[in-house]
Amino acid sequence: MGIVHNIKNMPLARKLGAFVALSEIEHTVLEGLHKRRRTFCAGRDLVHQGQSGQAAYILVSGWACSYKILMNGHRQIVDFQIPGDFLGLRSVLLKLSDHSVEPISDIEVTEVNVSDLLEAFAETPRLAAAVLWAVSRDEAMVVEHLVDIGRRNAAERMAHFLLELGARLSLVGLGSKAGYACPLSQYLLADALGLSSIHVNRVLRKLRETGMLTFREGYVAFDNYEQLIEFAEFDPVYLDQAGPLLP
Amino acid sequence: MGIVHNIKNMPLARKLGAFVALSEIEHTVLEGLHKRRRTFCAGRDLVHQGQSGQAAYILVSGWACSYKILMNGHRQIVDFQIPGDFLGLRSVLLKLSDHSVEPISDIEVTEVNVSDLLEAFAETPRLAAAVLWAVSRDEAMVVEHLVDIGRRNAAERMAHFLLELGARLSLVGLGSKAGYACPLSQYLLADALGLSSIHVNRVLRKLRETGMLTFREGYVAFDNYEQLIEFAEFDPVYLDQAGPLLP
Structure with a gap:
């Protein structure tokens, strides 16, 4: 057992x-x-x-x-x-x-x-x-990301991306609505979101200054989870993790 | 039997x-x-x-x-x-x-x-x-399409898309290197490739005038298959249809 x-x-x-x-x-x-x-x-x-x-x-x-x-x-x-x-x-x-x-x-x-x-x-x-x-x-x-391009600006894309990661991590017990440990560098974020690393830095500062999110020292803190979800228009339905379909 | x-x-x-x-x-x-x-x-x-x-x-x-x-x-x-x-x-x-x-x-x-x-x-x-x-x-x-955006211009994207369709159709016996019957309207092509339908029309004319491809009356004809593949940088390896992996 x-x-x-x-x-x-x-x-x-x-x-x-x-x-x-x-x-x-x-x-x-x-x-x-x-x-x-x-x-x-x-x-x-x-x-x-x-x-x-x-x-x-x-x-x-x-x-x-x-x-x-x-x-x-x-x-x-x-x-x-x-x-x-x-x-x-x-x-x-x-x-x-x-x-x-x-x-x-x-x-x-x-x-x-x-x-x-x-x-x-x-x-x-x-x-x-x-x-x-x-x-x-x-x-x-991947389909969501494909459709995403051109529909969200850089800050919205970053917010959506970090919320998606948070939801995925929560499913396996590694995150919550408070936040999660995140080893991603600004270079990796840039390569994933199609931004320059300077742009990534600017976008993260903007999200911090508006009180929604702080990404510092390897930790993503959702400072205002509800506002962030609204800002990013994050609808996690495509992640499909609301409970088993097959009993 | x-x-x-x-x-x-x-x-x-x-x-x-x-x-x-x-x-x-x-x-x-x-x-x-x-x-x-x-x-x-x-x-x-x-x-x-x-x-x-x-x-x-x-x-x-x-x-x-x-x-x-x-x-x-x-x-x-x-x-x-x-x-x-x-x-x-x-x-x-x-x-x-x-x-x-x-x-x-x-x-x-x-x-x-x-x-x-x-x-x-x-x-x-x-x-x-x-x-x-x-x-x-x-x-x-979908990953190939995601990576595609911003890497190919409109004509290259159209060529790549029509070649991909041709390869998929060949696998099920509905296409060949000569071409295939294709019911897609210019509006559908536009919605798939993120172009206006006027742009689609212009791009198809360009491909026809350079002697690579004719899309007319519901049929895609590859007029110069090899040149088209080179133009679109089409490498069908991701379609993975070169023969069974499991014997």
């Missing part, structure tokens, strides 16, 4: 639990996916754009970012990953990875490959549906 | 076959997903943004588009769906649909719900992996 208790507190189990009420069997199968533990240092890519035969990982602790190098050499951050997220799941399903993944902090992961997933799906098809849900939710986030 | 033969020629089976070499059993399970046939007329939405309890569909014939209505009332087309694509799969997994789906032509679909998928996954977990692949590929396309 000790093992089962442990897995229930793991970020991926907490996250998938938002879609499927996981049974003991499903927790045990999830536990089985957490066998090959590995650690990676900050800055050392673990998934490589354009390469084949990549493994996928479940992020257990720490933060990572997925990015693409554009033809002009610039880097576009597609998304950040937090505990409970898959890293490079697309890379293990597609023959060549369409993106790279870099740890932002030192991270702890467990490695999974296609046959691990197939075995887990064979044992419990509900888990397959839950993983499909997680991938669909990731897609919904 | 007649039934199995039929399903092998269906667009979804052809598409998933690019990821998994489907066995007779898997073809039969896929066949089982094609029970509840329905038709929808052009322009009549079958998935509704913000609503719950939506069904998902497999598109058997015809074209559709997924879109979001923005806060300012404008509509942003996220993607077009062709035969073999899921419609609203995210809507059936997420509690509220984050987008709408509208048929562009009269379409034929089969309705699937979460329990249909769970049953199918229970019978063959390889099918779960194949559906996960299809969703991952959709996500890779």
Whole structure:
């Protein structure tokens, strides 16, 4: 029972639990996916754009970012990953990875490959549906970002982005309406939001001065959560974490 | 054998076959997903943004588009769906649909719900992996579009978009390097590419005059496929359709 208790507190189990009420069997199968533990240092890519035969990982602790190098050499951050997220799941399903993944902090992961997933799906098809849900939710986030461009100004985009991260972190027990620990530098924020780092600095100052949000010393504090939500027009429905759909 | 033969020629089976070499059993399970046939007329939405309890569909014939209505009332087309694509799969997994789906032509679909998928996954977990692949590929396309914005000019974006559609259609037997039948109006192209319809018209004329592409009377003709690929910097690796990964 000790093992089962442990897995229930793991970020991926907490996250998938938002879609499927996981049974003991499903927790045990999830536990089985957490066998090959590995650690990676900050800055050392673990998934490589354009390469084949990549493994996928479940992020257990720490933060990572997925990015693409554009033809002009610039880097576009597609998304950040937090505990409970898959890293490079697309890379293990597609023959060549369409993106790279870099740890932002030192991270702890467990490695999974296609046959691990197939075995887990064979044992419990509900888990397959839950993983499909997680991938669909990731897609919904990218769609939201795509639609976002040109619809919100820099301050609104920053506010929306930090609220989205807060909601995702809350789901896995790493954030609240008060705020969350956040290792992202202004350079990373700039690469993700398509802003210069000077612009990022100016926008964060503006949000602080209006009393809505303070991002300082690795901590995002929501100083006025309700006002911030209104300002960013943040509607978290696309994150779909209001409780399990499948009983 | 007649039934199995039929399903092998269906667009979804052809598409998933690019990821998994489907066995007779898997073809039969896929066949089982094609029970509840329905038709929808052009322009009549079958998935509704913000609503719950939506069904998902497999598109058997015809074209559709997924879109979001923005806060300012404008509509942003996220993607077009062709035969073999899921419609609203995210809507059936997420509690509220984050987008709408509208048929562009009269379409034929089969309705699937979460329990249909769970049953199918229970019978063959390889099918779960194949559906996960299809969703991952959709996500890779949205990521490609996200990264695209600001990196290509209007003509390059149009060329890239029409090449991508051509590659997707080829996979399900509805297109070739010569071209494909395409029901998209200039208004739809405009909503998808973030251009005015006058701009779309100008860009298509330019592509025709340079001898690369003619889009006329519902047909996209690749007049110079190689040159067009170079012009658009189209690298179809993210579409991942070079043959099954799982034997």
